[in-house]
Amino acid sequence: MIIKQTLPGQYDFDYRWYDIYNLDEHDIKVLQTKFQLTTEIIQYITDLHERPHFDHDYITNSDLLVYDVPIWPTSDADHFTTLPIKFLMVDNTLFTIHTPDTTYMIEEFRQKADNDIHSEKELIFAILISVTRYFQRALNQLNSQRVVLDRHLSGTIKNRDLQELAQVEKSLVYLSSSIRTNLMMLESLKNQKSGLHMNKSEEEMCDDIIIEVQQSSQMVKIYNEVTEEISKTSNNILNNNLNNTMQFLTVWSLLLTVPTIATGFFGMNVDLPIFHNPLDWIFISVGTIIVMIALLWYFKKNNML
Structure with a gap:
């Protein structure tokens, strides 16, 4: 599905923004015929296993940015996972490509976004700031679960509590890996040789995102250490x-x-x-x-x- 997006109250875009999810054969043909996207680019944006990175294609003069976002537990996975959101810039057109699981993040951003966005790069950074805060929400939720489990494990240790603690540890592994790779990708953007040339305003927005991700990185590191200690203590008690x-x-x-x-x-x-x-x-x-x-x-x- 390809949806042309606008920000509420802002109609004088100097660029076009299309939000894409659940790509089917018809959508792919539209991307190829209307937007002249190559088969190689379409393969990149449809790959669900792309790790966070930035890539500039000098042949098509396009920029592809991949950024991981957290996915809340579901019936299929009872722990946090991550999925990529992709940003493709071609000329003055921005494509955001993601799965239906992350559609609500884009919609929430669109409803609450600052109207003072003047370029597709500023729009990308504004979206990145918004979705990065979901990591902090996820980490706060995991920390609350950990506090409850810590209280339970201080008494009689039950298998259910240990299983929930294992799910918290799994979630932290997924989030930690994605936060680390997101941070590496963002720091690479600071290098002008990467191809994404930014003005002063865009650099400031990029710096703000890096600060947010660094905070998330510190949080997940601390929560990981605390959770590991709780797990070790519980195992020692069980062994004893x-x-x-x-x-x-x-x-x-x-x-x-x-x-x-x-x-x-x-x-x-x-x-x-x-x-x-x-x-x-x-x-x-x-x-x-x-x-x-x-x-x-x-x-x-x-x-x-």
């Missing part, structure tokens, strides 16, 4: 509980071995020496108990119980 349980079972299995040996030996259907009295079972039972008590005392004395 398991050791205590195994120690308890081992000690009592040894204690219960004593009456098993005694009853097995004296339960043989043959004559045995020494005992020839109907009350012999009492002496055997008392002797077994004495041996068990002695063994239990030995275990406690040696801190084995």
